[in-house]
Amino acid sequence: MLDKICRGRVQFSLNMLNAFFSIWRKNIEGKAALVNEFERKFAAYIGGNYAISTASAKTALYLSLQALGAREGDEIIVPAYTVREVIDVIIILGLVPVFVDINLKDANIDAELIEDKISNKTRFVLMTHIYGCPCDVAEILKISRKYNLVVVEDAAQAFGGEYKLKKTGSFGKVSYFSFGSLKNLNTLGGGIIVTNDCQIAQFLRKKIEEMDNISSFEILRRLCAAVVISFFTLPKIFSILVYPVLFLLKKINFKTRETTFKLKSINSSDLKKYNVKFSSAQAAMGLTQMANIDAMNNARINNAKILNENLKDVSTIKIFKENADKKNIYLNYVIRVQNRNKFVDDLFSQGFDVSPGQVICCADQEDFKEYYCDCPMSRKMQKENIYMPIYSPLNVMHMHEIAAALRGQSDKK
Secondary structure, three states, X not given: OOOOEOOOOOOXXXXXXXXXXXXXXXXXXXXXXXXXXXXXXXXXXXXXXXXEEEOOHHHHHHHHHHHOOOXXXXXXXXXXXXXXXXXXXXXXXOOEEEEEOEOOOOOOEOHHHOHHHOOOOEEEEEEEOHHHOOOOHHHHHHHHHHOOOEEEEEOOOOOOOEXXXXXXXXXXXXXXXXXXXXXXXXXXXXXXXXXXXXHHHHHHHHHHHOOEEOOHHHHHHHHHHHHHHHHHOOHHHHHHHHHHHHHHHHHOOOOHHHHOOOOOOOOHHHHHOOOEEXXXXXXXXXXXXXXXXXXXXXXXXXXXXXXXXXXXXXOOOXXXXXXXXXXXXXXXXXXXXXXXXXXXXXXXXXXXXXXXXXXXXXXXXXXXXHHOOXXXXXXXXXXXXXXXXXXXOOOHHHHHHXXXXXXXXXXXX
């Protein structure tokens, strides 16, 4: 293999760069119009009445729960296998996370286990679509209606996904998305809330209006970081400059890949950093990507099909099952293997930079010990998961190379 393949790429293009700088020629009204247009088009795409942009997905979750009248001591059903910042935000608000284990068919919450966790304090269910794959929406909605629970939909990893031909983000009382640098829509950070409730939308807009504008320096800093990362993950640049450095660091046992995704807990002070408005520059970048989002998603879906076909009969590598009711956009393609560290090291030596991700079993983390719950499937998923490269610039040849390497690793077992 001539080109080494990095674990991920920042979604970035010259069109996005041009959109970013074009806003500086607009007046205040023109800039505001860009944000309004982005929100309007986003809501239309999802099929919701209102979309309210935020500084981050963390802010979106925080404001959503506030808008729903969350009170201290309220319980919220959450998947045990999730991004830890989700649990941090819930605890900052004074809510009690009630962990429910996942199933291993798609790493989403096991809907059959939810009812046993409901008490007279339970008010919310967090319906998360992990890795871009919709969860069992119908069953969760059925349970929420039975017990009069409010559904908050975490679609941060599933923009463009579908459940029974309806877009993810259209099922919750409120739903939220993330526009981080590794998401399929990248606006240098940011998030958005979608709802059909007029009063909730008004509450959210009032909260946002009270916030300051994000500084131009911060936006430019993020832009520079995105450009640098995008450049160094270009196939040739990564192969010639980055991979050799990573290879040498590995030889001296420098724990680069193992520590990359170990995130520390956030607190209320950390959240205050995101008490700023979503900027017109971010909106402009988002609008350039909205027109191509389905094509970008389909490119990843097609790449995933190649891996699925090549790995379906490999007993030592576990992949997620396809479901006709669900359109999985494969924001991440995740496999499970035993003896993961050796597997990752062997793939790296062949030129494939892969790693575990930042989704973990939160139910048994030390920081959340007050809410401990035994969730063996989530723990197993955390121990065995590997993120495989699947981003859209990779072509059919690349995917067959990845599949051949995986099958080769399996043959060694």
